[in-house]
Amino acid sequence: MSGATRIISSVSAMEDLGSLLGSKLDAGAVLLLNGGLGAGKTALARGIGRALGISEVTSPTFVISKIYPGRIPLVHVDAYRLIGQELAVFDDLDLELRIPQSVTVIEWGAGFVERLSDTFIEIDIEFGANPDERAVTIKGIEL
């Protein structure tokens, strides 16, 4: 499925896009955020969190996943350190147990997300022509 591509020109615009997206999500939503280091995946997740009533989503640096209480709880996963590991390491997180009552956002989750859910929203973030520009493609939901 192809999606609409938006040009996003600042980190605050990325957060606003996340917030718009977050406002459309129900419990059970699973989102895969693709994009290189510093693409803006966490900035987008921060905006999603804002729409769920969560004031500050940070990069889960020392843990693989963080759970934020909100209007709908947000499970924020950074699977970067699981790349190249046995898939069992990911399965051991038992993330699927929380999916029905949460919004689950996974950075660096290509290759993992299918283990959690048959259907998910996929977001690709690419670097643009200048340092603050990103091209964001969203598949699986209409905004």
Ligand SMILES: Nc1ncnc2c1ncn2[C@@H]1O[C@H](COP(=O)(O)OP(=O)(O)OP(=O)(O)O)[C@@H](O)[C@H]1O
């Ligand atoms: N349009 C933009 N959207 C998002 N971030 C931007 C934008 N322009 C500049 N930035 C900067 O890019 C960086 C994005 O960082 P962020 O942690 O969100 O990326 P990330 O994709 O989560 O990286 P990582 O893979 O390391 O987790 C921030 O320093 C932010 O200020």
Ligand SMILES: [Mg+2]
């Ligand atoms: Mg990040």
